[in-house]
Structure formats: structure tokens, C-alpha cells
Amino acid sequence: MRLFTVGPTEMYESTLVEKGKQVPYFRTEEFSKINIENAGMLKQCLGAEESTEIIYLTASGSGAMEAVVMNCFQQTEKVLVIVGGTFGKRFVQICEIHGVPYEAICLESDEELTFEKLQSFAERGFTAMLVNLHETQTGQLYDLEMLGTFCRENNMLFVVDAISTFLCDSYAMEKNGVDVTIISSQKGLCLSPGISMVALSERMKKKIQENKVCSLYFDFKDYIENMKRGQTPFTPAVGIHYELHDMLLRIVEQGVEEHIKEIENRANYFREKIQMLPVTIPDFPLSNAMTPVWFQEEIAEEMADFLRNEKGMIVNPTGGEVGKRSFRVSHMGNLKLCDYDRLVAAMGEWFAMRNNQT
Numbered sequence: 001m002r003l004f005t006v007g008p009t010e011m012y013e014s015t016l017v018e019k020g021k022q023v024p025y026f027r028t029e030e031f032s033k034i035n036i037e038n039a040g041m042l043k044q045c046l047g048a049e050e051s052t053e054i055i056y057l058t059a060s061g062s063g064a065m066e067a068v069v070m071n072c073f074q075q076t077e078k079v080l081v082i083v084g085g086t087f088g089k090r091f092v093q094i095c096e097i098h099g100v101p102y103e104a105i106c107l108e109s110d111e112e113l114t115f116e117k118l119q120s121f122a123e124r125g126f127t128a129m130l131v132n133l134h135e136t137q138t139g140q141l142y143d144l145e146m147l148g149t150f151c152r153e154n155n156m157l158f159v160v161d162a163i164s165t166f167l168c169d170s171y172a173m174e175k176n177g178v179d180v181t182i183i184s185s186q187k188g189l190c191l192s193p194g195i196s197m198v199a200l201s202e203r204m205k206k207k208i209q210e211n212k213v214c215s216l217y218f219d220f221k222d223y224i225e226n227m228k229r230g231q232t233p234f235t236p237a238v239g240i241h242y243e244l245h246d247m248l249l250r251i252v253e254q255g256v257e258e259h260i261k262e263i264e265n266r267a268n269y270f271r272e273k274i275q276m277l278p279v280t281i282p283d284f285p286l287s288n289a290m291t292p293v294w295f296q297e298e299i300a301e302e303m304a305d306f307l308r309n310e311k312g313m314i315v316n317p318t319g320g321e322v323g324k325r326s327f328r329v330s331h332m333g334n335l336k337l338c339d340y341d342r343l344v345a346a347m348g349e350w351f352a353m354r355n356n357q358t
């Protein structure tokens with residue numbers, strides 16, 4: 001079995017070893033040290049300032065997205081949300097539930113977010129921008145520099161859900177003036193699902209201290225206070241913190257840019273190879289994390305079934321109506337170029353079989 005999915009991903013051998021261990025008791029110096037070291041390595045991988053705060057939440061990425069909106073914004077503000085797919089819509093839903101006024105920049109499923117489109121929302125009194133930098137439903141990777149510049153020029157706080165771009169595409173938190181970066185364990189980090197990390201800039205940390213949050217479990221003030229001793233307010237998913245430590249040591253040793261290059265190579269290799277098949281990929285800028293594969297007919301589900309049942313290869317279905325004509329192939333995880341040879345061969349086999357039938 002091979003996972004070509006965006007999360008969980010095909011895990012590395014050493015992660016599986018960590019996963020198999022007895023989970024230790026956690027209110028210890030030893031566990032505090034793991035958390036502090038992890039925070040340091042995460043900041044390095046994010047290109048974040050030393051003063052950036054990292055907090056750990058026991059929640060999937062959506063939990064972290066919601067917690068960020070609850071802690072960082074109030075009902076007196078007006079935020080701008082980029083909505084290019086289902087993850088953008090999730091930010092909108094969260095703003096509605098928590099009564100945070102918002103406006104959305106809505107994109108069609110094949111539409112690129114251009115400078116002109118963004119510029120039409122300039123000087124409209126927004127206090128912040130919320131964006132899923134890689135909109136994982138469509139595969140579009142927005143231009144971080146363009147968005148960062150827009151926020152700076154319009155005096156807006158800048159919140160980035162980087163869940164499916166972190167460790168797959170270059171990312172520079174400080175350079176682009178990002179105030180909040182959200183990441184999660186099961187995507188580019190290739191770990192078990194269950195924890196999310198939030199990186200907070202100095203000015204966002206200050207703002208959070210002044211905001212009142214109606215939540216016991218998700219009050220960031222408590223997390224920030226506890227991180228002074230390398231701990232979390234409540235029992236974390238201890239085992240995943242150890243998986244994280246193992247993975248970060250590996251990536252930092254390899255070099256983040258080297259690691260990203262490896263993912264980029266896989267993406268380019270696959271995109272080149274599928275050109276011999278009757279499929280297309282979108283024109284807009286793509287993340288290295290995955291490739292959306294578009295079919296001319298409504299065959300995506302049937303082919304995905306064939307790949308799973310006959311070949312043991314799991315591709316990622318696409319949500320919604322577009323899912324009939326498209327699935328997604330991940331380049332994250334413990335995958336090699338030969339895995340893509342096998343996948344493309346199997347896809348070719350399916351097309352050949354189908355041609356013989358008609």
C-alpha cells in the first residue's frame with residue numbers, strides 16, 4: 001500500500017519507530033526540553049524571528065484555524081478572507097460563528113489570484129487578512145510576497161494557514177511580515193494527525209494579551225504562559241511531540257531548502273510524466289505539495305478505485321462537484337520517484353483497458 005494523499009501521508013521509517021514507543025509521562029524536564037527544542041527548530045524552518053512564540057494545540061488544523069480567529073480578532077474588526085476553495089470557506093464559516101466581520105475575495109475553481117484582483121480590495125479599512133496560502137482543494141499556491149506587501153501597505157495583520165505548504169514550498173515568516181502561521185502534524189511534517197502549531201509574531205502576542213476569549217481550552221494566553229516552561233496547559237498528544245522532534249532533527253540536518261527541493265523534484269517529475277496521459281493540470285501557480293490531476297470526463301472516482309483495489313495506491317479524492325473530474329496526488333511523505341513511475345504506469349494501464357473496451 002502506498003499513500004499519495006495529502007494527509008496522512010506515507011510516513012518515514014523513523015516516525016513509525018517513534019509511534020511504536022510507550023508514551024511517557026509528560027510533566028517532566030525532559031518533555032519540556034523536547035518542546036523547547038521543537039519550537040526552536042520550527043522557527044528556523046518557518047524563517048521566523050527569535051521573538052516569535054510557538055504554541056502547541058491538541059487539535060487538527062481546523063481547530064487551530066478556529067482558535068486563531070477566537071484569540072486574535074474581535075467583533076469590532078473587519079477581516080479580509082481569500083476564498084479559493086473549501087479551506088477558504090472554512091475561515092468564512094469560522095468568522096460567521098464567532099461574529100468577526102469579514103469580506104471575502106472569491107475565486108472560481110480555475111481562477112488565479114492576481115495583483116489586480118487583490119488591489120481592488122485596497123484601502124477599505126480591513127484590519128487583517130486570513131489566507132490558506134496553499135488552497136488544498138484546488139492546489140493553487142498564492143504569492144506570499146504579494147500578500148505580505150498588500151498587508152503592509154494597508155496596515156493589516158497577516159494570518160497564514162500554511163498547513164499544506166509548510167516544508168513543501170519556501171516560506172519566510174519574518175521577511176513577509178506574517179503575524180500568525182498555522183501548521184499541522186499530518187501534512188508536510190508527515191506525522192500522525194492530532195497536533196497543530198501556531199507561530200505568533202511579537203505584535204500579535206501583545207494583541208492576544210488584551211483580547212478576551214470565551215473558551216477554557218483554546219485561550220492562547222494560557223498556552224503562551226505555559227510555554228515559558230516548555231509545557232502545555234492540558235495533556236498534549238505527547239507521542240506526536242516526540243514524532244515531531246525526530247522529524248525536525250532530520251529536516252534541520254538535511255537543510256530545509258534541500259528538503260523542499262526533494263519535494264519539488266517529485267512534483268516536477270510527476271507533472272512531466274503525466275503529460276503522456278490524456279489529463280491536464282491547472283494553469284495557476286501550484287504548490288509542490290501535490291498535483292491536481294484533471295480528466296476530460298467524469299472518471300476520477302472510477303480510476304481512484306482501480307488504483308486502490310488493483311494496485312494498492314491511494315490517491316486523494318477532490319471534494320465537491322469537481323471531484324468527478326479530478327483527484328489529487330501528493331508529493332509529501334516517504335515517496336520516491338519510482339513510486340510515481342508505478343503510479344503513472346497504472347494510470348496508463350487503466351486508460352488502455354478502457355480504450356480496449358470501447
Ligand SMILES: *Cc1c(COP(=O)(O)O)cnc(C)c1O
Nearest residue numbers: 060061062087132136161163164
Ligand atoms: C488539511 C488542511 C487543514 C486542516 O484540516 P483538518 O482536517 O482539520 O486537519 C487546514 N487548512 C488547509 C489548507 C489544509 O490543507
